[in-house]
Amino acid sequence: MDPGYYSDPPLLVLASLASGPKHGHAMLEDIERLCGTRLGPGALYGAIARLEQQGWIAPLPAKERRHPYRITGDGLRVLRAKLTRLHEFSKAGLKRLEAR
Amino acid sequence: MNRGTMKRGLAHLLTRLYPRRWRERYGEEFEDFLLEGRGDLKAWMDVVRAAVGEHIHPTLQAIEQGGMMSEVRTTSFGTVVRQPSALVPMAMALTALAVVMGHIAIYGAAREADEGATAHIWQLLMVAQLPALLVFGIRWLPKAPRQALGVLALLAVAILAAMAPVFIFHL
Numbered sequence: 237m238d239p240g241y242y243s244d245p246p247l248l249v250l251a252s253l254a255s256g257p258k259h260g261h262a263m264l265e266d267i268e269r270l271c272g273t274r275l276g277p278g279a280l281y282g283a284i285a286r287l288e289q290q291g292w293i294a295p296l297p298a299k300e301r302r303h304p305y306r307i308t309g310d311g312l313r314v315l316r317a318k319l320t321r322l323h324e325f326s327k328a329g330l331k332r333l334e335a336r
Numbered sequence: 337m338n339r340g341t342m343k344r345g346l347a348h349l350l351t352r353l354y355p356r357r358w359r360e361r362y363g364e365e366f367e368d369f370l371l372e373g374r375g376d377l378k379a380w381m382d383v384v385r386a387a388v389g390e391h392i393h394p395t396l397q398a399i400e401q402g403g404m405m406s407e408v409r410t411t412s413f414g415t416v417v418r419q420p421s422a423l424v425p426m427a428m429a430l431t432a433l434a435v436v437m438g439h440i441a442i443y444g445a446a447r448e449a450d451e452g453a454t455a456h457i458w459q460l461l462m463v464a465q466l467p468a469l470l471v472f473g474i475r476w477l478p479k480a481p482r483q484a485l486g487v488l489a490l491l492a493v494a495i496l497a498a499m500a501p502v503f504i505f506h507l
Contacts, residue, residue, distance in 0.1 A: 276382025276386070277370055277373055277386075278387065278389075279386060281369070282395075284362075285390075285396070289396065302368070
């Protein structure tokens with residue numbers, strides 16, 4: 237049975253940028269490698285817009301018509317908090333499965 | 337299905353689906369991004385869905401303040417529609433509709449000589465919405481006019497739906 241894929245575009249973008257600044261297509265490929273999810277262009281840019289408005293990512297100067305972004309300090313803190321919570325949740329869930 | 341890159345005309349058209357404010361910030365780079373990406377139907381549909389979502393829950397809203405444009409977080413349609421002053425009249429209109437439909441289901445659509453309890457309840461519900469609508473309009477039209485008008489349009493549909501059976505069946 238295919239368990240499906242995880243899709244929370246803003247979180248995926250933050251996780252991708254945690255390893256260094258990237259432009260859109262590099263983010264898409266990195267995210268696909270990370271979790272098997274291929275975001276659509278609308279979903280990606282929706283996430284980029286929201287993250288930038290919240291101050292969690294920031295644009296860098298464009299290079300050859302490619303527009304890279306970097307994660308900010310606030311973005312790193314938010315990412316760490318979200319992933320920690322997810323980690324606790326997955327640990328608890330797996331523990332329950334083992335108990336069955 | 338074409339899995340090649342997107343054509344320039346299509347990328348431009350898809351970008352134009354977004355609200356103006358959004359395009360002012362991201363339009364050019366989004367178009368460049370689309371040109372390098374997949375030109376398949378799945379990509380088109382994803383952009384259309386995201387553009388519609390951006391109209392309903394805008395990310396950006398520029399507010400003119402003393403001649404300077406500053407971008408602030410916007411109040412979304414979702415936030416406005418969940419306000420009690422919007423939910424209460426909506427609930428009342430839907431309850432009025434349920435009351436009259438229930439009456440028709442149990443007693444039929446024949447017009448009665450005297451107004452019964454159902455009619456009184458329906459009338460009360462329809463009238464009682466008005467103060468809540470007024471409060472909603474006074475509070476939200478200045479603050480978020482586009483979103484408030486959308487909510488008012490939704491409320492108008494609910495009210496018309498509640499009135500429809502009364503007029504259709506001449507109750």
